[in-house]
Amino acid sequence: MDLERIAVAGYQFKNWSGTYQCQPELLFIPETIDEIREILYLAKTEKKRIRVIGCGNSPSDLCCSTDYMISMERFANVLYIDQQECLVTVQAGIHLDKLNRILEKNELALPM
Structure with missing residues (x-):
């Protein structure tokens, strides 16, 4: 599998507030x-940590990493x-x- 097609170098992550x-x-x-x-196999082989990111709405640095990040933006469907x-x-x-x-x-709605 060719991971170069889905890999981005030089990406600058910033959360919503810029903090x-x-x-x-x-x-x-x-x-x-x-x-x-x-990606998980590559990270294991290269001894890299992975952080998974969504939209950057977290008020913390939880997803910050200097190793690998995975964006789930293409996994945005309702399944059931x-x-x-x-x-x-x-x-x-x-x-x-x-x-x-x-x-x-x-x-339906999300709970309050």
């Missing part, structure tokens, strides 16, 4: 589970909706605004 920032060695933007497996049980399964990269629109269309 935390870092520059990982590589940012990966995978599209498939197999690509994630390959059960209106009877009020249960929704989504992928890790979904934005809350998208999720809220989908929930509203299905007469």
